[in-house]
Amino acid sequence: MRLQVKNLTLKYPETNNHVFRDLTFELKTPGFNAIFGPSGVGKTSLARILTGDLTGFSGQMTHQGMMTFLYSYNLERLPGWSSVGKHLIKVTPTNRHDRREALVNVFGIEDCLQQRFSQLSLGQRNRVNLLRYLLQEFDLLIMDESLANVDEITRETILLKVKAMFPKTHFLYISHNVVEVAKFCNDIVVLRGVGRRPQSTIVAGQDARLGQEIDPHKMDRTMLEIVNASS
Amino acid sequence: MLLHRRIYQFLIIYLMAVGCLLLIKYGFNLSDYVVPGVDDILHTAGAEYRRYFTDVMNTLVVAVLGQIISIFMAFLVGICGRQATWLGSFIKVAAYNVQAYPIVAIAPILFILLGDGLLTRLLIAAMICYFPLLLSIIGIMSEPVADIEHFYRVTGRLRWQLEVKVRAFENLSKLTTVIAGSTTLAMAGTIVAEFIAANAGIGYSIRVALYQSDLAKILVALFLIGITLSVYQGVLELFGVLIRRTWTGK
Numbered sequence: 001m002r003l004q005v006k007n008l009t010l011k012y013p014e015t016n017n018h019v020f021r022d023l024t025f026e027l028k029t030p031g032f033n034a035i036f037g038p039s040g041v042g043k044t045s046l047a048r049i050l051t052g053d054l055t056g057f058s059g060q061m062t063h064q065g066m067m068t069f070l071y072s073y074n075l076e077r078l079p080g081w082s083s084v085g086k087h088l089i090k091v092t093p094t095n096r097h098d099r100r101e102a103l104v105n106v107f108g109i110e111d112c113l114q115q116r117f118s119q120l121s122l123g124q125r126n127r128v129n130l131l132r133y134l135l136q137e138f139d140l141l142i143m144d145e146s147l148a149n150v151d152e153i154t155r156e157t158i159l160l161k162v163k164a165m166f167p168k169t170h171f172l173y174i175s176h177n178v179v180e181v182a183k184f185c186n187d188i189v190v191l192r193g194v195g196r197r198p199q200s201t202i203v204a205g206q207d208a209r210l211g212q213e214i215d216p217h218k219m220d221r222t223m224l225e226i227v228n229a230s231s
Numbered sequence: 232m233l234l235h236r237r238i239y240q241f242l243i244i245y246l247m248a249v250g251c252l253l254l255i256k257y258g259f260n261l262s263d264y265v266v267p268g269v270d271d272i273l274h275t276a277g278a279e280y281r282r283y284f285t286d287v288m289n290t291l292v293v294a295v296l297g298q299i300i301s302i303f304m305a306f307l308v309g310i311c312g313r314q315a316t317w318l319g320s321f322i323k324v325a326a327y328n329v330q331a332y333p334i335v336a337i338a339p340i341l342f343i344l345l346g347d348g349l350l351t352r353l354l355i356a357a358m359i360c361y362f363p364l365l366l367s368i369i370g371i372m373s374e375p376v377a378d379i380e381h382f383y384r385v386t387g388r389l390r391w392q393l394e395v396k397v398r399a400f401e402n403l404s405k406l407t408t409v410i411a412g413s414t415t416l417a418m419a420g421t422i423v424a425e426f427i428a429a430n431a432g433i434g435y436s437i438r439v440a441l442y443q444s445d446l447a448k449i450l451v452a453l454f455l456i457g458i459t460l461s462v463y464q465g466v467l468e469l470f471g472v473l474i475r476r477t478w479t480g481k
Contacts, residue, residue: 051385070385077378081400081478091388116480129382136386 003027003050003066003140003170008059010045018194019045023059025189025200027170031207032163034173034181037191037230043174046191047071047142050172066139066170073144076129078117084128085113092135099165103131106161108154122149127158134162140170148175159184160210182222183208190229201229234465241461245454252450267447275447280455283436283448287455290421290432291463293349297356298417301364302410304357309368310395323369330362335423342428352424352432359420360413367409371402400478407471411464418460 008023019042027033035043048054050061051071063069078087092100104110107127112120120128130146147155162171163184175181181188185205192199203225206214249272256266263271312322338355345351372395379397383389399406425434433452440448 072382075378076381079379079397079400080480081396091382091386118479132382 002062002064004060004062004064005046006060006062008046008049008057008061010042010049010054010057013056020057020059020199021194023191023199025202027172027187027189029186030168030170032159032171032173032185034175034185034188034205035191036175036178036181036188036226038193039176041191041193043191044073044144047144047172047174050140050142063140068138069140069142070133070136070138071142071144072130072133072146074126074129074146074148077125078128078132080116080118082116083114084109084117084120087117088113088128088132088135091132093137096135100131100135102165103134106165107131107158123151123154126150127154130158134166138169140172142172142174144174145176155180156184160208164210178223178226182206182219182226183214188226190226192230203229234462234469237461237465237468238458241457245457249450264444265446267450272447272450275445276451276454279448279451283433283452283455286431286433286436287452287459290418290425290434290456291459293352293432294356294414294417294421295463297353297421298360298410298413300353300357301361301413301417304361305364305368308365309372310391312369313372313395313398315373319373323373326362326365326369330366334358334362335420338424338427347428347430349431352421352429355424356417356420359423360416363416364409364413367405371405372398374398374402376401403471403475403478407468407475411467411471414464414467415460418456422456 004026006024008020010019011017012019023046035046037043045054048071049057050063051069053071078084088100088104089097104113107130109124109127109131112124112128117125117128126147126149130143133141147158150158173181173185183206186207188203188205190201190203192201203222206219206222208214252266253269255261256268267275308322308326312319312326335355338351341351341354345354376397379401380389380394383393383397421432422434422437425432426438429435433456437449437452440446440452
């Protein structure tokens with residue numbers, strides 16, 4: 001499975017400013033890859049182009065072996081007419097009930113299942129929302145700040161366990177957190193703004209796995225590379 | 232609580248209006264023939280309240296039926312008109328244009344065609360409260376709740392029933408307010424219809440009182456209309472709160 005973007009150019013209608021001009025990058029390996037960059041650089045626009053929600057661009061986009069793209073973001077809500085547990089059961093495909101139970105455990109949301117979505121904290125809401133996406137059929141899941149309100153320790157536990165559960169699946173992790181992308185992601189597409197050439201650079205991340213220790217020096221070097229690439 | 236508030240509000244407004252009328256009467260030294268005194272009003276109330284109450288109930292039944300028809304129609308058309316298709320756009324444009332016309336102006340045509348019976352009153356009541364309801368419902372139903380609908384859309388689960396359910400749930404307060412508010416329109420529509428040509432209802436009784444130049448009767452009729460409408464609207468609002476509590480769990 002491979003995701004390739006070539007000479008992607010996007011300009012919103014009735015504006016003179018480009019969001020992307022000849023953006024080119026390639027993600028070859030499955031697992032956690034990231035899109036990193038400052039606010040307004042076009043991370044969400046790129047995600048929406050990948051999922052087909054945004055049109056009007058030029059350039060090529062090839063995704064070999066990938067059919068179903070899903071896009072999740074941290075502001076999503078569940079309907080409020082029944083409990084979180086009932087909603088999760090309803091959106092679980094028939095053969096995935098075991099996976100749901102395992103994920104509920106990994107995400108630490110057992111106590112939330114009887115509550116309505118509006119009664120949850122922001123972090124719990126993020127977890128519940130991401131969980132229901134992981135129950136679906138997908139080849140690429142774009143996580144746009146999907147765990148933004150979750151505390152660091154829980155986020156680390158979730159990311160490491162999700163990586164272990166879905167080793168062959170593509171994830172595209174959108175985040176502003178340089179430590180997080182450097183530690184957990186494999187390839188990090190750093191978007192540099194439309195005036196820069198090239199508009200994106202790929203930095204190799206530490207791709208941390210469950211039970212694996214990360215060398216702090218390598219981690220520092222990766223973070224420096226990301227910061228240098230984006231500045 | 233809502234019911235009490237509605238009744239208090241009406242009583243305050245009604246008493247203020249009657250007070251103003253009496254101030255004018257005594258200020259300008261008007262005769263009892265023009266503006267009746269308190270004794271006259273109370274005497275008329277005692278004599279007419281049973282008949283007028285039956286008339287108000289008659290009018291209210293027609294108004295409620297008209298309102299139910301218009302709610303049903305408004306939801307049906309609003310759900311069809313919520314989509315960004317040519318049919319949806321056509322329904323929206325048609326609704327906006329038709330509602331700009333004062334429906335009550337075509338009431339005489341209905342009386343000529345259908346006579347002065349129940350059907351005409353019902354039709355006018357339904358038509359008068361239908362268009363404002365339709366505009367509100369189209370507005371609510373055409374507005375996507377993106378942060379909820381996104382998941383269902385990208386996973387192929389967003390059927391029209393779910394879309395309508397999400398939008399109705401997210402706008403439950405607005406919907407109950409609009410429906411409770413449309414009661415006044417339905418009642419006004421029915422009274423206007425009775426006032427124009429019908430042979431029953433409180434509108435008809437007011438018309439008779441008008442020909443007799445009997446302001447006391449009109450004041451009694453207005454009191455009964457107001458108090459009945461306040462109770463009905465209060466009950467509707469209570470019903471809305473109950474639905475909201477059951478549905479949202481709050």
